[in-house]
Amino acid sequence: xxxxxxxxxxxxxxxxxxxxxxxxxxxxxxxxxxxxxxxxxxxxxxxxxxxxxxxxxxxxxxxxxxxxxxxxxxxxxxxxxxxxxxxxxxxxxxxxxxxxxxxxxxxxxxxxxxxxxxxxxxxxxxxxxxxxxxxxxxxxxxxxxxxxxxxxxxxxxxxxxxxxxxxxxxxxxxxxxxxxxxxxxxxxxxxxxxxxxxxxxxxxxxxxxxxxxxxxxxxxxxxxxxxxxxxxxxxxxxxxxxxxxxxxxxxxxxxxxxxxxxxxxxxxxxxxx
DNA sequence: CCTAAGTCCTGAGTGC
DNA sequence: TGCACTCAGGACTTAG
Numbered sequence: 024x025x026x027x028x029x030x031x032x033x034x035x036x037x038x039x040x041x042x043x044x045x046x047x048x049x050x051x052x053x054x055x056x057x058x059x060x061x062x063x064x065x066x067x068x069x070x071x072x073x074x075x076x077x078x079x080x081x082x083x084x085x086x087x088x089x090x091x092x093x094x095x096x097x098x099x100x101x102x103x104x105x106x107x108x109x110x111x112x113x114x115x116x117x118x119x120x121x122x123x124x125x126x127x128x129x130x131x132x133x134x135x136x137x138x139x140x141x142x143x144x145x146x147x148x149x150x151x152x153x154x155x156x157x158x159x160x161x162x163x164x165x166x167x168x169x170x171x172x173x174x175x176x177x178x179x180x181x182x183x184x185x186x187x188x189x190x191x192x193x194x195x196x197x198x199x200x201x202x203x204x205x206x207x208x209x210x211x212x213x214x215x216x217x218x219x220x221x222x223x224x225x226x227x228x229x230x231x232x233x234x235x236x237x238x239x240x241x242x243x244x245x246x247x248x249x250x251x252x253x254x255x256x257x258x259x260x261x262x263x264x265x266x267x268x269x270x271x272x273x274x275x276x277x278x279x280x281x282x283x284x285x286x287x288x289x290x291x292x293x294x295x296x
Numbered sequence: 297c298c299t300a301a302g303t304c305c306t307g308a309g310t311g312c
Numbered sequence: 313t314g315c316a317c318t319c320a321g322g323a324c325t326t327a328g
Contacts, residue, residue, distance in 0.1 A: 025301055025302075026301060026302090029301070057325095058302090058303080058304090058324070058325090059304095082301095082302075082303095096302080096303085097301085097302090098301085098302060098303085098325095099300070099301050099302055099325090099326095100300090100301080100325090100326080100327090101301095114326080131325095132325075132326050132327070133300090133302095133324085133325045133326055133327085134324080134325055134326080135301095135302055135303075135324070135325070136302090137303090151303095177318080177319090178318080178319075179318080179319065179320090183319090183320095186302095188302090188303080195301060195302070196300090196301065196302085197301065198301095242301080244300085244301070245300075245301075245327085245328090265300095284320085285320075285321065285322085286300095286302095287299075287300080
């Protein structure tokens with residue numbers, strides 16, 4: 024579920040659920056690790072604390088409380104949902120029990136996600152947040168010249184470059200393919216051969232496709248749901264993702280598929296150069 | 297058997 | 313040889 028638009032959608036759903044000020048009664052962990060160990064302090068440090076807000080940084084969710092931050096990454100299959108008693112599911116790893124009786128469940132079957140605690144004032148130093156690149160929707164930071172310069176001299180595939188969270192955050196395997204198609208740029212193009220003009224086109228399309236997807240409530244494939252339980256709708260707007268063999272929406276040549284940067288990739292070898 | 301929305305780690309390679 | 317860095321590929325896990 025989780026590239027930037029999906030995480031942003033979950034963030035908005037959690038904000039609605041928490042409202043202005045929700046009180047945590049208790050957090051329950053159903054296991055000690057997902058991809059990495061979950062610090063046991065999470066079981067007690069948030070007791071009787073107030074949730075002040077929810078933020079997104081890259082593909083991470085940050086739940087702010089007066090005792091510190093609950094950091095969450097959804098991995099490939101992470102979801103948050105309201106779960107009444109009796110609505111427990113396999114792979115529910117964490118429950119946030121609110122004082123008003125509602126209960127939020129974090130479910131992540133593949134366990135590629137992350138739950139961590141960040142003490143007050145330690146956000147900047149957190150190893151997972153420290154090395155992140157600019158937000159793609161930050162017009163001041165993610166500029167054509169920034170992308171052009173950071174790609175200069177690099178031999179990696181352009182698709183790998185825009186999926187590298189140190190270069191720009193939030194772009195994953197779906198939106199990278201969609202942004203490259205819209206930009207008429209090949210995913211296999213060497214990043215170092217990107218011109219400033221092409222960087223400007225690509226930056227524009229990355230922003231546009233992410234913004235459109237946020238408006239659509241993200242993309243629902245497999246079992247992604249928004250935190251409120253609704254579907255996203257952007258999957259109906261995919262132009263290349265998982266459409267190998269179908270005609271290119273632009274020139275009708277059958278779309279080509281190959282592994283690029285270790286991930287399945289579909290593009291038009293006629294239009295994208 | 298294959299594939300899947302992500303990230304981290306390792307080892308090989310390069311240039312100084 | 314060694315250091316610093318880049319890059320490709322594998323590993324993690326469950327479900328369909």
